[in-house]
Amino acid sequence: KPHSFEKATAPVDAENWISHMEKIFDVMGYEDVFKTRLAVYNFEGNALAWWKAYKQAKGGDAWLVMVTWADFKK
Template sequence: MEKIFDVMGCEDAFKTRLAVYKFEGNALAWWKAYKHAKGGDA
């Protein structure tokens, strides 16, 4: 991911959003459960 961030010139605030977009499998399921528990849309 760091290589992608460097190539795209991502600011810190955007890095989290991009990393979440790249989640797959168990990581994606975890993120959706986390967001749901916090009351947000996944």
Template structure:
């Protein structure tokens, strides 16, 4: 019935092919919600903030100790694990949760690296390493590892 209606409305198109493609697109997750259509994972950044924010990720303003910075990164990684979020979106999502001094620091770092162009290519590993250099320096990480690693 649908095929007949399409054939009448759009002569010259193969109605069965159009219907099959619609069904295939629906099953593959193409749709209007950032590429997440049938409940699958978003395929663009536009689909991720809503899913990410539903988990109520903690904001980050500054850290009184390196442990606070480590805890925030761990919190974010747990959120990403639950979401199944791809590496290409993680840095942009966490940057959205930076506030106050941390946001000012990130804006300056981003500008120095090329602005929005840099953000599109910034990986989670790169963000995390840069964040740690600022809030959890290597000498603190080594001290932390010595203190908490079983002998």
């Protein structure tokens, strides 16, 4: 089961969560176009609020379809 992500108190927290998600993506064989959406699905609380504001500032759903997994991890 994918872990939810609410906040990172240190950069390593986000790195560990991304590693966890990548392990799931590899096992399930997810294509790159789905990885960002599936990761964001697990955002909660502060992370979800930040993501909604960030996505809107970037252009909303039209921008989201262009975001690669590599871009998301930056």
